[in-house]
Amino acid sequence: MGPPGSGKGTISSRIVKDFRLKHLSSGDLLRSQIHNKSKEGLQAKKYIDSGQLVPDNVMVQLILNELQKLKHDSWLLDGFPRTVPQAEALHTKEPADVVINLNVPFEIIMSRLTSRWTHAPSGRIYNTDFNPPKVQGIDDVTGEELIQREDDKPETVKKRLETYQAHTEPVLNYYRNLGILEEFTGKYSNEIWPKVHKFLSTKTEPLQYTVYK
Numbered sequence: 299m300g301p302p303g304s305g306k307g308t309i310s311s312r313i314v315k316d317f318r319l320k321h322l323s324s325g326d327l328l329r330s331q332i333h334n335k336s337k338e339g340l341q342a343k344k345y346i347d348s349g350q351l352v353p354d355n356v357m358v359q360l361i362l363n364e365l366q367k368l369k370h371d372s373w374l375l376d377g378f379p380r381t382v383p384q385a386e387a388l389h390t391k392e393p394a395d396v397v398i399n400l401n402v403p404f405e406i407i408m409s410r411l412t413s414r415w416t417h418a419p420s421g422r423i424y425n426t427d428f429n430p431p432k433v434q435g436i437d438d439v440t441g442e443e444l445i446q447r448e449d450d451k452p453e454t455v456k457k458r459l460e461t462y463q464a465h466t467e468p469v470l471n472y473y474r475n476l477g478i479l480e481e482f483t484g485k486y487s488n489e490i491w492p493k494v495h496k497f498l499s500t501k502t503e504p505l506q507y508t509v510y511k
């Protein structure tokens with residue numbers, strides 16, 4: 299968990315490189331639904347572009363569906379749950395063992411998101427300041443175009459932060475009360491990552507420890 303732009307996708311990609319976990323990003327899942335012009339995708343697009351949350355029943359259905367495919371794996375959910383009803387639905391069907399919250403100050407998020415670039419088909423994330431691609435605007439792996447997300451425009455980011463405060467911060471209390479919330483406070487992924495790796499290593503055997511400078 300964490301506010302928009304806090305580094306959920308960045309830290310998640312590092313976790314799945316060092317631990318036996320399958321990464322499931324609700325945002326990436328929605329964007330691929332939109333790309334494939336599915337019914338859910340078209341329904342979700344208007345919410346996403348206005349910085350609102352996609353309705354709970356749509357999200358719960360989508361995510362539980364995907365978790366069914368990961369029956370024999372351990373999974374890492376990124377961006378779900380985002381509301382208490384979503385958290386309750388997950389807890390009933392597929393309870394999480396541990397929840398990680400990236401507690402990153404809002405004031406640095408705006409500048410981050412306006413410099414985020416993504417390779418939509420793979421979900422790879424770049425940033426013109428933090429981790430730029432080798433060639434500007436081009437994905438390092440496929441050579442395909444990078445895009446700036448519709449919802450990373452400043453006015454939409456402001457709305458998403460308000461949405462986060464209204465609907466997602468209460469989920470942190472839900473997990474605090476269950477006693478499974480682990481919080482990591484910091485401004486930068488490279489300072490948060492070692493603490494996340496150390497903590498997760500107490501829960502499951504790491505494959506390796508990748509250091510990022």
Ligand SMILES: Nc1nc2c(ncn2[C@@H]2O[C@H](COP(=O)(O)OP(=O)(O)O)[C@@H](O)[C@H]2O)c(=O)[nH]1
Nearest residue numbers: 303304305306307308410414424425428486487
């Ligand atoms: N400047 C800076 N940018 C970062 C850092 N960590 C991640 N980013 C970038 O900030 C943006 C948001 O990160 P992302 O992982 O997509 O966050 P999410 O929205 O929570 O999934 C991306 O462009 C990242 O490359 C950091 O420590 N410093």
Ligand SMILES: Nc1ncnc2c1ncn2[C@@H]1O[C@H](COP(=O)(O)OP(=O)(O)O)[C@@H](O)[C@H]1O
Nearest residue numbers: 302303324325345346350351352357377378380
């Ligand atoms: N669990 C969820 N419930 C409702 N809407 C969601 C959920 N996950 C993602 N979305 C929608 O997709 C948008 C993009 O999500 P995401 O890629 O996770 O953004 P970020 O990583 O920048 O926080 C959100 O602003 C929201 O509209």
